Amino acid sequence: MNRRLRIFLxxxxxxxxxLVREALREHHIDYEITLARDGxxxxxxxxxxxxxxxxxxxxxxxxxxxxxxxxxxxxxxxxRQNPLCSNTPVIVVTSSNAPKDRERAxxxxxxxxxxxxxxxxxFMELGSVIRRVAAERxxxxxxx
Amino acid sequence: MAPSGSVDRxxxxxxxxxxxxxxxxxxxxxQRAMLSSKxxxxxxxLCGEVARGVAAAFVTEEALDTAAIEKLSAVLQKQGxxxxxxxxxxxxxxxxxxxxxxxxxxxxxxxxxTLLERPLRSDTIVSAARTALRARAKQYEVRxxxxxxxxxxDNVPVLISYIDREQIHRRVxxxxxxxxxxxxxxxxxxxxxxxxxxAYYANAKPYIAEALRGQRVTFESQLWDKRHAxxxxxxxxxxxxxxxxxxxxxxxxxxDITERKRTEKALRESGQRLQFLGELGEATRALTDPSxxxxxxxxxxxxxxxxxxxxxxxxxPDEEIFTVQYDYTAEGCESATGTYRLSCFGPGFVAHMRAxxxxxxxxxxxEMADDAGGDMFRAIGIGALVCCPLVKENKLIAMMSVHxxxxxxxxxxxxxxxxxxxxxSWAYIERSRAQSEVRASEQQFRTLADTIPHLAxxxxxxxxxxxxxxxxxxxxGSTPNLMEGWGWQNVHDSEILPAVMESxxxxxxxxxxFEMVFPLRGADGTFRLFxxxxxxxxDNSGTVVRWFGTHTDIDVQxxxxxxxxxxxxxxxxxxxxxxxxLQEPLRMxxxxxxxxxxxxxxxxxxxxxxxxDYVSAGxxxxxxxxxxxxxxxxxTHKGDEPDESRADLGAALRQAIQSVNTRVEExxxxxxxxxxxxxxxxxxxxxxxxxxxxxxxxxxxxxDETPRIxxxxxxxxxxxxxxxxxxxxxxxxxxASRIFGLFKRLHREDEYPGTGLGLAICKRIVxxxxxxIWAQSEPGVGSTFLISLPGLSNE
Numbered sequence: 023m024n025r026r027l028r029i030f031l032x033x034x035x036x037x038x039x040x041l042v043r044e045a046l047r048e049h050h051i052d053y054e055i056t057l058a059r060d061g062x063x064x065x066x067x068x069x070x071x072x073x074x075x076x077x078x079x080x081x082x083x084x085x086x087x088x089x090x091x092x093x094x095x096x097x098x099x100x101x102r103q104n105p106l107c108s109n110t111p112v113i114v115v116t117s118s119n120a121p122k123d124r125e126r127a128x129x130x131x132x133x134x135x136x137x138x139x140x141x142x143x144x145f146m147e148l149g150s151v152i153r154r155v156a157a158e159r160x161x162x163x164x165x166x
Numbered sequence: 167m168a169p170s171g172s173v174d175r176x177x178x179x180x181x182x183x184x185x186x187x188x189x190x191x192x193x194x195x196x197q198r199a200m201l202s203s204k205x206x207x208x209x210x211x212l213c214g215e216v217a218r219g220v221a222a223a224f225v226t227e228e229a230l231d232t233a234a235i236e237k238l239s240a241v242l243q244k245q246g247x248x249x250x251x252x253x254x255x256x257x258x259x260x261x262x263x264x265x266x267x268x269x270x271x272x273x274x275x276x277x278x279x280t281l282l283e284r285p286l287r288s289d290t291i292v293s294a295a296r297t298a299l300r301a302r303a304k305q306y307e308v309r310x311x312x313x314x315x316x317x318x319x320d321n322v323p324v325l326i327s328y329i330d331r332e333q334i335h336r337r338v339x340x341x342x343x344x345x346x347x348x349x350x351x352x353x354x355x356x357x358x359x360x361x362x363x364x365a366y367y368a369n370a371k372p373y374i375a376e377a378l379r380g381q382r383v384t385f386e387s388q389l390w391d392k393r394h395a396x397x398x399x400x401x402x403x404x405x406x407x408x409x410x411x412x413x414x415x416x417x418x419x420x421x422d423i424t425e426r427k428r429t430e431k432a433l434r435e436s437g438q439r440l441q442f443l444g445e446l447g448e449a450t451r452a453l454t455d456p457s458x459x460x461x462x463x464x465x466x467x468x469x470x471x472x473x474x475x476x477x478x479x480x481x482x483p484d485e486e487i488f489t490v491q492y493d494y495t496a497e498g499c500e501s502a503t504g505t506y507r508l509s510c511f512g513p514g515f516v517a518h519m520r521a522x523x524x525x526x527x528x529x530x531x532x533e534m535a536d537d538a539g540g541d542m543f544r545a546i547g548i549g550a551l552v553c554c555p556l557v558k559e560n561k562l563i564a565m566m567s568v569h570x571x572x573x574x575x576x577x578x579x580x581x582x583x584x585x586x587x588x589x590x591s592w593a594y595i596e597r598s599r600a601q602s603e604v605r606a607s608e609q610q611f612r613t614l615a616d617t618i619p620h621l622a623x624x625x626x627x628x629x630x631x632x633x634x635x636x637x638x639x640x641x642x643g644s645t646p647n648l649m650e651g652w653g654w655q656n657v658h659d660s661e662i663l664p665a666v667m668e669s670x671x672x673x674x675x676x677x678x679x680f681e682m683v684f685p686l687r688g689a690d691g692t693f694r695l696f697x698x699x700x701x702x703x704x705d706n707s708g709t710v711v712r713w714f715g716t717h718t719d720i721d722v723q724x725x726x727x728x729x730x731x732x733x734x735x736x737x738x739x740x741x742x743x744x745x746x747x748l749q750e751p752l753r754m755x756x757x758x759x760x761x762x763x764x765x766x767x768x769x770x771x772x773x774x775x776x777x778x779d780y781v782s783a784g785x786x787x788x789x790x791x792x793x794x795x796x797x798x799x800x801x802t803h804k805g806d807e808p809d810e811s812r813a814d815l816g817a818a819l820r821q822a823i824q825s826v827n828t829r830v831e832e833x834x835x836x837x838x839x840x841x842x843x844x845x846x847x848x849x850x851x852x853x854x855x856x857x858x859x860x861x862x863x864x865x866x867x868x869x870d871e872t873p874r875i876x877x878x879x880x881x882x883x884x885x886x887x888x889x890x891x892x893x894x895x896x897x898x899x900x901x902a903s904r905i906f907g908l909f910k911r912l913h914r915e916d917e918y919p920g921t922g923l924g925l926a927i928c929k930r931i932v933x934x935x936x937x938x939i940w941a942q943s944e945p946g947v948g949s950t951f952l953i954s955l956p957g958l959s960n961e
Contacts, residue, residue, distance in 0.1 A: 037758065041757065
């Protein structure tokens with residue numbers, strides 16, 4: 023099956039939002055993004071998710087750890103505590119390479135830890151990571 | 167009958183009848199009556215026999231002319247008092263003539279005179295002879311008793327005499343000769359006054375009068391003997407009272423009690439001495455000031471002996487200079503305190519002192535010549551003295567001396583006392599000196615303890631604190647009463663006190679030192695942090711006798727450490743954030759430059775692509791700078807102290823070579839090294855040093871020469887000296903120290919790219935492990951970087 027992937031993206035940097043879209047486009051993934059530009063917006067979304075018609079449960083959460091107004095890991099925990107989202111895969115997309123961030127992400131069950139590279143081609147690899155994660159859960163075919 | 171050859175003179179009758187046959191007739195008559203007789207041929211013969219001892223004498227009248235009587239009287243006078251020789255005079259017949267009577271009168275007091283008329287009848291002769299022998303036998307009995315009495319009295323060591331009313335010695339025993347050296351015959355007839363002297367007589371006179379009144383008396387006196395020694399005597403007079411009640415004289419018994427007196431005196435003095443020494447010990451026991459002890463001993467000894475002066479002198483180690491700090495002086499005597507030279511008192515005195523012999527001088531004026539120290543003694547008013555040296559371990563260390571301004575006979579008891587006092591004084595004075603030294607050193611310790619900036623205290627073995635220094639009271643604002651014993655718990659934080667108590671009890675039980683950091687409340691009520699250390703003080707046997715505790719105020723230090731730790735954490739945090747926040751914009755610049763080119767596609771001109779390359783190069787350079795700065799900042803802030811880790815420099819170098827391998831191969835460089843040691847430090851960081859140095863060596867290589875890099879090692883005492891030498895372009899030696907500074911570079915970026923941080927990082931790493939790094943270089947020849955690093959402590 024090949025359907026539109028519902029992605030919830032928590033990312034404050036507009037440049038990175040555009041790069042995520044570029045990577046999805048490059049990998050021909052049909053997507054629909056709900057964007058939260060800061061921690062507060064992300065919290066509001068996580069609280070409402072699955073309860074209102076305009077906020078369906080996403081297929082995938084792309085989470086930047088370094089957001090204004092809330093800690094990324096805190097959002098991660100909140101998301102996991104929502105029963106509707108407890109099995110939703112989370113890909114951490116961050117510029118941090120700190121071991122403690124990697125450890126906490128692993129501890130919360132992140133599907134992948136994607137460190138933002140400064141090379142365009144390397145950033146585009148995020149698209150293939152998303153496809154692989156979605157395919158593993160039967161949301162997409164492994165190859166676009 | 168007496169055996170022939172030996173005549174029993176006590177029964178021998180001598181006969182002298184020079185005319186006719188009377189002599190023979192008498193001899194025959196007596197012989198018949200079994201009486202022993204002997205005929206004397208002359209008056210001289212007769213006198214000789216009488217002198218030798220006979221029982222009686224028969225003499226004819228005509229033989230007794232004046233000359234004969236004279237001779238016989240002389241002989242008879244020499245007979246003992248007991249003797250009254252029976253003398254039978256045979257007259258011519260009828261009444262004796264007046265002439266013969268007058269002549270015989272002279273003999274009457276000397277003998278028991280009997281007259282017999284001739285012609286002689288045999289029974290009359292025999293009867294007269296027997297009567298004479300009986301009378302003589304009684305006399306012999308008296309003689310025997312008298313001899314026995316004399317024998318007894320002569321052998322008694324007591325003067326025994328009979329003294330008559332006129333106080334004349336009538337009879338004395340042999341002891342008189344032994345005592346006075348005068349023959350007893352000479353004593354008889356001497357008056358009491360003449361024999362015994364004026365002094366004795368004055369003493370005895372009333373007792374003599376008493377005795378002559380019929381009273382038995384006894385008294386003690388003193389009597390000179392023949393050696394001119396005055397002896398103590400006990401005298402008894404027993405009156406001789408006649409039947410009529412009249413006192414005829416008295417018997418005197420004089421007994422020498424000198425020894426008894428001396429013994430009694432010695433006993434008495436010894437008792438006094440013991441009592442005195444006891445009092446001396448008692449008086450000085452509690453004293454701790456040596457000069458007071460000295461003063462008390464001098465006064466007590468001086469008063470006890472009744473001397474003019476008593477002094478105790480300390481002798482210097484040279485055994486020559488001595489000092490009298492204090493002396494006792496009786497009224498009218500001047501003090502002799504001062505410092506003297508021993509040799510001024512004469513060589514003899516010096517020799518005695520150094521040999522430890524007591525010197526007792528009765529009369530300085532007579533016994534000591536001026537040049538033998540006498541002048542010196544007299545100069546300080548010494549007429550007589552006893553001086554006892556104290557010699558310890560063959561060194562004269564002190565002297566005790568008593569002086570008398572006038573000559574004085576020192577008894578053995580007195581010199582002995584001075585010796586004993588000297589010995590004890592030394593002990594007392596040394597004891598008080600030791601005590602005052604202990605006190606002084608304790609005072610010094612307390613002063614020291616009050617001066618140090620720590621709080622300090624001392625406790626008994628059981629933990630009871632008996633002393634705090636002034637700082638403790640100043641800091642806690644408490645008082646000794648509040649703090650004594652276990653009161654210190656009041657200045658502790660009640661939350662932490664149980665842990666303190668547990669640890670302190672553990673130390674008290676085991677004797678182990680105590681060390682702990684805890685807060686103590688100050689006088690202002692706020693707590694400050696102290697490092698507390700308590701050490702046990704042990705005696706010679708190892709038993710804990712005291713605890714000595716100190717509290718060091720580490721509040722500021724701890725706060726600083728805490729602040730530093732926080733600062734380090736913040737810096738660490740900052741470094742991460744900085745790296746993230748500084749790199750983020752760069753990432754955007756770089757990635758969107760690439761996206762621009764991607765979007766432009768074929769429209770991108772070569773010039774646009776060149777611009778994009780400049781952007782990328784700037785970004786990369788910025789990234790390296792950020793990375794190096796981060797590395798640099800982390801070196802010192804990684805941990806507080808270098809830990810126990812070990813760095814195998816061989817492994818570190820291999821890792822470094824590996825990381826620059828590409829460039830080694832590209833440039834065909836030769837990298838060689840000695841076997842490298844293991845040193846204290848972090849292998850990764852020290853590998854980073856090698857990597858920087860190798861990287862530099864490759865970067866600053868000569869273009870036309872094969873780069874050669876050699877890493878060598880030398881042991882220098884406790885350090886390793888590691889050198890990294892290359893054959894590169896080198897640099898001016900005066901730049902050698904500058905190149906280790908932050909951002910210091912010798913070349914333009916477009917010649918040799920770099921951040922100027924590499925060697926600064928190396929320096930920080932090496933210094934972190936207590937090492938040193940420096941460089942030696944010559945342009946065109948090459949550079950050598952030298953690193954000195956401490957070896958392992960057990961090497």
